[in-house]
Amino acid sequence: MSSHPDTVVASAPGRVNLIGEHTDYNGGLALPMAIAQRVTVTLRPRRDRIVGVTSAAPGMSPAEFPVDSEPGQVDGWAVHVAGVFWALRTAGRVVPGADVEIKSDVPVGAGLSSSHALECALLVALDRQADLGLDRTDIARLAQRAENGYVGAPTGLMDQMAAMYGQEGCAILFDADQVSADPIPCDLPAAGLALLVVDTKAPHRHADGEYGARRHSCEAAARTLGVSSLRAVQADPVEGVLTQLEDEITQRRVRHVLTENNRVLDTVRLLRAGRIRDIGALLTASHVSLRDDYEVTVAQLDVAVDAALAAGALGARMTGGGFGGSIIALVDAERTAPVTDRIRAEFAARGFTAPQAFTAVPSAGAGVDQ
Numbered sequence: 001m002s003s004h005p006d007t008v009v010a011s012a013p014g015r016v017n018l019i020g021e022h023t024d025y026n027g028g029l030a031l032p033m034a035i036a037q038r039v040t041v042t043l044r045p046r047r048d049r050i051v052g053v054t055s056a057a058p059g060m061s062p063a064e065f066p067v068d069s070e071p072g073q074v075d076g077w078a079v080h081v082a083g084v085f086w087a088l089r090t091a092g093r094v095v096p097g098a099d100v101e102i103k104s105d106v107p108v109g110a111g112l113s114s115s116h117a118l119e120c121a122l123l124v125a126l127d128r129q130a131d132l133g134l135d136r137t138d139i140a141r142l143a144q145r146a147e148n149g150y151v152g153a154p155t156g157l158m159d160q161m162a163a164m165y166g167q168e169g170c171a172i173l174f175d176a177d178q179v180s181a182d183p184i185p186c187d188l189p190a191a192g193l194a195l196l197v198v199d200t201k202a203p204h205r206h207a208d209g210e211y212g213a214r215r216h217s218c219e220a221a222a223r224t225l226g227v228s229s230l231r232a233v234q235a236d237p238v239e240g241v242l243t244q245l246e247d248e249i250t251q252r253r254v255r256h257v258l259t260e261n262n263r264v265l266d267t268v269r270l271l272r273a274g275r276i277r278d279i280g281a282l283l284t285a286s287h288v289s290l291r292d293d294y295e296v297t298v299a300q301l302d303v304a305v306d307a308a309l310a311a312g313a314l315g316a317r318m319t320g321g322g323f324g325g326s327i328i329a330l331v332d333a334e335r336t337a338p339v340t341d342r343i344r345a346e347f348a349a350r351g352f353t354a355p356q357a358f359t360a361v362p363s364a365g366a367g368v369d370q
């Protein structure tokens with residue numbers, strides 16, 4: 001194995017989404033934040049057009065594949081690495097083979113975007129290594145291209161933008177129509193608050209198919225309404241628009257998207273006014289909409305949200321794509337233990353796998369470490 005002397009180390013964070021769920025692929029608004037947990041990639045170029053990948057994580061055995069692999073040729077966790085090389089190549093960028101070493105403290109399978117963080121970190125490293133001149137949005141889009149075109153997950157751009165534009169102490173207002181990312185100050189400790197993240201450990205069942213189905217029905221609804229995306233429909237209240245849609249399921253899905261965009265705007269207004277405590281009700285309303293209208297929650301997510309609220313959380317909701325994954329709960333800083341305990345007890349009573357909790361700290365986005 002021959003290798004080039006230059007080694008680049010880069011990292012990118014996982015994310016939680018404060019509010020604005022299933023809006024990004026509808027040209028809408030989301031308010032994610034990068035978290036302190038990161039994926040770190042050490043990149044060593046090779047001369048033999050082969051990519052070798054190793055990970056420190058248990059159960060992730062080493063993989064090797066050609067730089068120019070095609071979708072379907074690589075499976076398992078290394079698909080995210082192969083997808084990045086494919087995305088670059090099909091975008092006309094030439095990079096050499098490489099050895100890629102991965103370390104991560106982003107929980108995997110918790111809906112905290114560990115795979116997008118991996119893709120972004122690798123792209124940052126490759127950009128530096130091969131001097132590609134990519135900006136942060138280019139990198140986010142390439143990571144999305146890898147996910148959509150190689151991995152086969154029809155996701156939006158929110159997670160990658162959060163990983164690339166995260167800032168300490170801030171949530172990031174992502175406008176998918178403008179493809180812009182604006183930091184919104186969210187100083188939780190100054191307000192005596194904490195954002196609790198609880199990984200429910202619920203298995204992700206049918207997540208991709210159900211996600212794609214919702215994406216399709218939103219796109220079909222936009223066509224019926226004669227607009228390019230649901231973002232173009234700005235209505236508050238939204239009920240008048242819904243009567244133009246025939247079936248009841250589509251009406252509910254569209255209602256979720258339209259009301260969720262409005263909730264993001266309301267949340268941003270409150271944060272800008274320094275009223276962090278008051279966003280709690282909006283978080284909970286988002287969960288109810290995702291549960292009843294968009295139908296992307298599972299029992300573990302609903303039980304965790306209800307338990308958090310019963311134990312005094314100011315607001316709580318599922319975060320990410322749903323069908324498993326994590327919830328967030330906005331709590332008074334001294335209430336994190338009772339809220340976590342209550343969720344654990346409710347899970348134990350129902351025979352659910354024990355959940356895992358930590359406190360999210362709005363953190364910096366991706367970058368070169370050395």
Ligand code: GLA
Nearest residue numbers: 021022155156157158320321
């Ligand atoms: C997943 C996707 C994102 C977004 C969310 C739902 O995290 O990767 O693009 O659609 O689901 O808001």
